[in-house]
Amino acid sequence: xxxxxxxxxxxxxxxxxxxxxxxxxxxxxxxxxxxxxxxxxxxxxxxxxxxxxxxxxxxxxxxxxxxxxxxxxxxxxxxxxxxxxxxxxxxxxxxxxxxxxxxxxxxxxxxxxxxxxxxxxxxxxxxxxxxxxxxxxxxxxxxxxxxxxxxxxxxxxxxxxxxxxxxxxxxxxxxxxxxxxxxxxxxxxxxxxxxxxxxxxxxxxxxxxxxxxxxxxxxxxxxxxxxxxxxxxxxxxxxxxxxxxxxxxxxxxxxxxxxxxxxxxxxxxxxxxxxxxxxxxxxxxxxxxxxxxxxxxxxx
Amino acid sequence: xxxxxxxxxxxxxxxxxxxxxxxxxxxxxxxxxxxxxxxxxxxxxxxxxxxxxxxxxxxxxxxxxxxxxxxxxxxxxxxxxxxxxxxxxxxxxxxxxxxxxxxxxxxxxxxxxxxxxxxxxxxxxxxxxxxxxxxxxxxxxxxxxxxxxxxxxxxxxxxxxxxxxxxxxxxxxxxxxxxxxxxxxxxxxxxxxxxxxxxxxxxxxxxxxxxxxxxxxxxxxxxxxxxxxxxxxxxxxxxxxxxxxxxxxx
Numbered sequence: 001x002x003x004x005x006x007x008x009x010x011x012x013x014x015x016x017x018x019x020x021x022x023x024x025x026x027x028x029x030x031x032x033x034x035x036x037x038x039x040x041x042x043x044x045x046x047x048x049x050x051x052x053x054x055x056x057x058x059x060x061x062x063x064x065x066x067x068x069x070x071x072x073x074x075x076x077x078x079x080x081x082x083x084x085x086x087x088x089x090x091x092x093x094x095x096x097x098x099x100x101x102x103x104x105x106x107x108x109x110x111x112x113x114x115x116x117x118x119x120x121x122x123x124x125x126x127x128x129x130x131x132x133x134x135x136x137x138x139x140x141x142x143x144x145x146x147x148x149x150x151x152x153x154x155x156x157x158x159x160x161x162x163x164x165x166x167x168x169x170x171x172x173x174x175x176x177x178x179x180x181x182x183x184x185x186x187x188x189x190x191x192x193x194x195x196x197x198x199x200x201x202x203x204x205x206x207x208x209x210x211x212x213x214x215x216x217x218x219x220x221x222x223x224x225x226x227x228x229x230x231x232x233x234x235x236x237x238x239x240x241x242x243x244x245x246x247x248x249x250x251x252x253x254x255x256x257x258x259x260x261x262x263x264x265x266x267x268x269x270x271x272x273x274x275x276x277x278x279x280x281x282x283x284x285x286x287x288x289x290x291x292x293x294x295x296x297x298x299x300x
Numbered sequence: 301x302x303x304x305x306x307x308x309x310x311x312x313x314x315x316x317x318x319x320x321x322x323x324x325x326x327x328x329x330x331x332x333x334x335x336x337x338x339x340x341x342x343x344x345x346x347x348x349x350x351x352x353x354x355x356x357x358x359x360x361x362x363x364x365x366x367x368x369x370x371x372x373x374x375x376x377x378x379x380x381x382x383x384x385x386x387x388x389x390x391x392x393x394x395x396x397x398x399x400x401x402x403x404x405x406x407x408x409x410x411x412x413x414x415x416x417x418x419x420x421x422x423x424x425x426x427x428x429x430x431x432x433x434x435x436x437x438x439x440x441x442x443x444x445x446x447x448x449x450x451x452x453x454x455x456x457x458x459x460x461x462x463x464x465x466x467x468x469x470x471x472x473x474x475x476x477x478x479x480x481x482x483x484x485x486x487x488x489x490x491x492x493x494x495x496x497x498x499x500x501x502x503x504x505x506x507x508x509x510x511x512x513x514x515x516x517x518x519x520x521x522x523x524x525x526x527x528x529x530x531x532x533x534x535x536x537x538x539x540x541x542x543x544x545x546x547x548x549x550x
Contacts, residue, residue: 055503078509086507092455093497094504098427098447102516109516110509118517138309138425140454154508 003067005031005162005193006052006084010061013047013217021047022058022217029162029195034188036204036225037197039214040239045166045197046089048214052164052195053086082111085160089167091147100126100142100150101135107158118157125157129183145176149183156187163187165196169203181207205229205243206262213238226260302457303362308425311356317523318428320531324351325420327535331542332412339549340542341408347538348415356423366418367411374410378403426450427519434518444514455497460490 006029013022021044029035029052037045050056051063054070054077063070070080085107088094097103104125108118126132129149134142142150148168155163168184169177185207188194197214198204204211204225211229212222215238221228226246228234235242245267246260252267252274254260261267308314313321325348332344352358381403384396426447433443463486467473472482502510 050503053507055506078511081507081509086504088500088504088507090500093500094508096448096451096501096505096514097516098425098430098451099519102427102519105517106505106510106515107508110511115517122517136315138305140451141306141309151504158508 002031004028004064005066007064007067008048008051008058008061009064011048011051011058011063012060013051013056014059020217022051025061025218026222027212027219028222029193030210031161031193032191033209034194034196034207035210035212036208037195037212037214037219038201038204038208038238038240039197039199041199043214044217045214047217049086049164049166049195049197052162053084054080055086082158083160084162084164085155085158087152087155087163087165087168089170091144091151094151094154095139095147098138098140099135100131100137100139100153103139103150104154104157107154111158121157121159122153125153128156128187129153130179145172145179148172148176148180152180152183160192162193162195165194167198168196169198169200177203201229201240201243202245205246206264213240215239226256230256302454304366304421305426307358307362307422311358311423313356313423314425315521316423316527317521318424318432319523320528321420321423322432323528324531324535325416327532328419328538329413329416331535331539332409332416335539335542336546337405337409337412339545340539341405341412343538343542343545344412345408345415347534348412348419352415352419352422358422362422363418366422367414370414371411374407374414378407381406428521431518440513448514452497456490456494459493460486463489 008025008027011022011025011027012020014020025048027037027048037048039045047056051058054063054072057072065080065083070076095103097106101122104122105118108121113121122135123132126135129152131146131149131153134146134150139147139150148171152163152165152168165184168180172180184194196208208225210223211225213220213228213234220238221231221234229243229246230250232242245262245264248267248271249260252270254270261270328344328348332341349360349363352363353360382395382400383393384399385391385393430443430447433446434440464473464482467482467486471478473479505514
């Protein structure tokens, strides 16, 4: 097997108060994959992600970047953070400049690039997230979803090999999630490796290549998304319910060795095919029942 | 403040080079100060206000809101300039015609100056101010700090308002003593959240290679000599018209 892009072995981390946040944690980030760190809120996922770019230094254990142990001196950290980009959950924690363009230019300027190159990078990152029209806007006037994409663009403009995103879909509405995932998918297809934390099992099932199950400061298991999410014992240990789509697909008796349906529409069409005539009569029944959902009259 | 900021970012002249707005504004101010105020100051007021409303497309309502508070001070203060104290008869205020003249001219001048300020404030976003400060030789650290504070103020105000609303919803402001207690709690809470925010911002910036300097690309705005020339011509004509009118009237 090739050397993983980033690997954590036996990480322990204690906060200064002595509270244990991570214990004996192992995680492997393979090049070119989308890895979901899946776990309940407050289980320490953010603390883990903050180790992946050297913000936190483990109390015990080690991280390897391309097989080489990492160092925490100024120089090594700069190089490390140029290769591993971190997007925080709250975009306001990251956006500091007055305009979108200026904020996105911050990272590439810190890489020591010339102004003309930086300008190119900024435009490229804004295009990739389809927010070129926001370039000259004041950052404080943006919506939450827009800020989220600006924050990602600000990291993307540094062209990291690995993009680490903390709860990228948190706080976004359905449409916002779809747009963000589209953008991230395009990045992934252009070669970026992605790691994202989430508490959303459906998102992990629909979108991740690999899943690391996270529970109380440690990774219970890591592997291909389907294998991990179908492992009932592991999921129970992580106090997570299996994804609904996966359960429906299972109930429909899909062939797990072939590519099982992961998108909502695929599962639905499979369901329609299996139920056939019953669904059609069911839809008619729904039409007939429709008046019941009309506004209630004469309530007074 | 929020409204001024919004218009500064969205008006039609936003993308103009700041000098194209600042120089005419100073020109108008100078005209209002040195030329006979009775005719020139009202002209300057009209020209500056028209530029804001018809030129930059800022709603008249926003301009009036900007001018309202300082104008009210001027109008309230002016009558006192028209009075003089007569000390011989034991502190009796007396109307003086000379004082009335001073009151009128200084009020007109102040209003004209105010409209010049409004013209710049409502059309120039903060990034352009920062660029001007840099060019004027203000240390970059100071300019960075100003910009960062500017950016953070909006989040702070938002949180403060939300916190106040939440407290009011639980009757935190229903009595004077409760209001005192609530605002104290809110201040403490905001302080704590500010510290947390600062820590996270540091983590976020460090992830992007922050090394103690908040360097970003500068906005590049080409200076249009033609536009500047037209604007300065307008200033000149305003002064000329004011001067000629004053001569005709005297």
